[in-house]
Amino acid sequence: MSTLPEAPLQGATLKAGRHDPSGRIRLLVSDIDGTLVTRTKELTPAVLEMAPRLRDASVQLALVSSRPARGMDMFLQPLGIDTPRAGLNGGEILAPDGSLVAAMALDPQVARIVVETLDEHGVDSWLFAEGSWLIRRPDGAYVAQEHRAVQLEPVVVDSFASHYHKVGKIMGSSADYHLLERVEKNVQTLLGDRVNAHRSQSYYLDVTHPDANKGRAALHLADLLGVPPAEMACIGDMSNDIAMLQVAGVAIAMGNATDEVAAAAHFVTDSNEQDGWATAMERFILPRSPGYGRPGEAA
Structure with a gap:
């Protein structure tokens, strides 16, 4: 099995000022808009090709978004997602079958x-x-x-x-x-x-709701999937993503992220218009996966 990269490659920068990134990842919690999809809300071929590679490497993929949970249904089948998902920035969490697991409402x-x-x-x-x-x-x-x-x-x-x-x-x-x-x-x-x-x-x-944020949502998703926070990676681009980057074992900001978001991350990848999500998986998630180096997964 290959060792982790000593330094980030071109187009992806290691950020200082927080704990070192984890060496093992079994769950990726991903934002959608500005991260997983392009400006036109499309999944690129590179993203579609990367999803099964994550599964083959024993990394689960879960979605968290400011969208209502039902507003991410169109991504589940193309990406083969069968995990719980969090909508409304953690204000609602749905089980894989679409049933409500938890919800928070404003006063x-x-x-x-x-x-x-x-x-x-x-x-x-x-x-x-x-x-x-x-x-x-x-x-x-x-x-x-x-x-x-x-x-x-x-x-x-x-x-x-x-x-x-x-x-x-x-x-x-x-x-x-x-x-x-x-x-x-x-x-x-x-x-x-x-x-x-x-x-x-x-x-x-x-x-x-004050307790509805992506950090709590990511931790809830990890708990439902039996993954410790240290083995969870999170990726996002906007200020509402900072809370989940702060609790992640590996925190990744998109290249189109604000400076505030980038400062909260271990790594900054390329933008969502340059397949930054797929690039981040290749460089920072797969090398830390349980299945890295197995047949079918390049070492």
Whole structure:
């Protein structure tokens, strides 16, 4: 069996300032948008080829996303995924058969304050509650894009007033990225430990239950699969991914990640437009897998 690479190869940088990366990985927890898929929400041939190689090397693949859990169904069959998955940044976890394992909802009063704050700043808001996607403006700037991405039909309502119970996530969307960055900080400061507010894209702000974050979600997935955190790798690109990078045995940031995310990772790979996900698997996950060097897996 070959030893681990002494240094990262071109296009992937080892980051300092945190514990050393683990030498053994049996689970990869992956973000989707900006990480696993391209800007057009597609799985590249390299990603599709890498998924069975992970399985052959005894590395399980689990997905965690700001999407509702049902909004990642289209990736399960192409990637051969039969593991639990976490949606709404950990606000809901589904078993492999799609049944609900766990869910967290915002306090109704807190949910109302969040929506009012977004309204005050001119940020379009959506609610994700009990499997439904609720919107007030079907002509909102990012509604059609989100519909294509998650393949869920939005439910149009005149008001959110009667829908604040069991809200798993509030999403704010705006084409003014700098405004959304300011609103992110404003919401977190205003509500403190009553919410978890992070952008999942430059144009999306996710607000969830304070305990609903990708770090807790990744640990929950690892526990369900019987894998210790030290043998779990995580990969992502946005600030909502930092919590899971911080608990991973191997933490990988995409090349398109923000500087803050890159600083939380052991390695930085190429961007999602340059097959950075597949590159990271080849360089940092497969060499640490239980099956590395077996017949059929290059040593």
